[in-house]
Amino acid sequence: MAGLLEIHDKDGHPEHKLKLERSEVPFICGGCKELGFGLRYQCPNMECDYILHHECGLGLGYGRPPTQKFFKKCDFQFHRQNPLPGTRICDICALDIRGFLYQCSHGDNDLHPHCASLPLTFTLPGSNQVIKLREKIESRCLKCQRKERASGKVQGLSYVSSDGMLCYHVACLKEACLDNWTMGYFQLDALANEERKMLALQNLAPNQEIRLRAGQSANAMRGIRLLITFLKLVVSAILGEPFTLVSTLFQFSQN
Ligand SMILES: [Zn+2]
Ligand SMILES: [Zn+2]
Ligand SMILES: [Zn+2]
Numbered sequence: 202m203a204g205l206l207e208i209h210d211k212d213g214h215p216e217h218k219l220k221l222e223r224s225e226v227p228f229i230c231g232g233c234k235e236l237g238f239g240l241r242y243q244c245p246n247m248e249c250d251y252i253l254h255h256e257c258g259l260g261l262g263y264g265r266p267p268t269q270k271f272f273k274k275c276d277f278q279f280h281r282q283n284p285l286p287g288t289r290i291c292d293i294c295a296l297d298i299r300g301f302l303y304q305c306s307h308g309d310n311d312l313h314p315h316c317a318s319l320p321l322t323f324t325l326p327g328s329n330q331v332i333k334l335r336e337k338i339e340s341r342c343l344k345c346q347r348k349e350r351a352s353g354k355v356q357g358l359s360y361v362s363s364d365g366m367l368c369y370h371v372a373c374l375k376e377a378c379l380d381n382w383t384m385g386y387f388q389l390d391a392l393a394n395e396e397r398k399m400l401a402l403q404n405l406a407p408n409q410e411i412r413l414r415a416g417q418s419a420n421a422m423r424g425i426r427l428l429i430t431f432l433k434l435v436v437s438a439i440l441g442e443p444f445t446l447v448s449t450l451f452q453f454s455q456n
């Protein structure tokens with residue numbers, strides 16, 4: 202989808218036009234109320250502090266989500282607020298929708314604008330595998346240790362490596378990223394504390410061996426490196442942040 206350098210959110214922020222900018226400071230999107238990072242539409246007037254995700258701004262501009270292979274029969278339309286009664290849950294991340302959304306005109310599916318633009322496939326460097334966004338998973342999520350988040354509820358989608366060993370619910374990744382941010386573990390400056398970064402990683406992969414130590418088998422070390430690479434890729438997708446910037450969050454001196 203082509204980018205617009207400038208948009209005008211006539212209902213949300215009529216005073217000024219918003220400009221497309223890249224920033225290294227995390228923000229809460231004024232449209233969907235979700236955490237964002239990186240590319241965003243921002244009011245150039247410093248006193249305003251009105252910011253939208255890139256995708257939320259594009260939704261305002263175009264009114265159509267990127268192609269969604271998981272919801273082929275749906276006819277999504279952009280809304281500032283849920284027009285139907287009751288709370289809506291995003292069918293990709295399984296979390297509540299609190300602002301801007303795409304809603305199918307049949308009333309069945311709803312998406313956060315940022316979730317609607319998540320990449321469907323990545324290659325996983327250092328292996329011959331790919332990471333795919335999937336509806337069903339065969340292995341347990343490395344964050345919540347379960348295959349299903351909650352029975353009978355919206356499951357959302359998951360990111361899974363080809364061999365199924367690395368597997369995360371998008372919901373669990375989003376929750377862990379938000380936790381890491383509120384606890385101050387995600388800091389992008391070069392001096393970010395190593396121990397804090399380790400805590401952030403531990404929070405993303407609670408039951409995994411994540412520290413590289415002398416005396417580990419080559420296989421174990423390879424496994425840890427692959428997990429970290431996987432997390433760099435999926436976390437940068439979830440946050441909408443350029444890969445290079447997110448990589449610094451996972452840079453450890455011993456790697
Ligand atoms: Zn947003
Ligand atoms: Zn303004
Ligand atoms: Zn539908």
Ligand SMILES: [Zn+2]
Pocket residue numbers: 291292293294295296312313316
């Ligand atoms: Zn979502």
Ligand SMILES: [Zn+2]
Pocket residue numbers: 342343344345346347350369370373
């Ligand atoms: Zn999970």
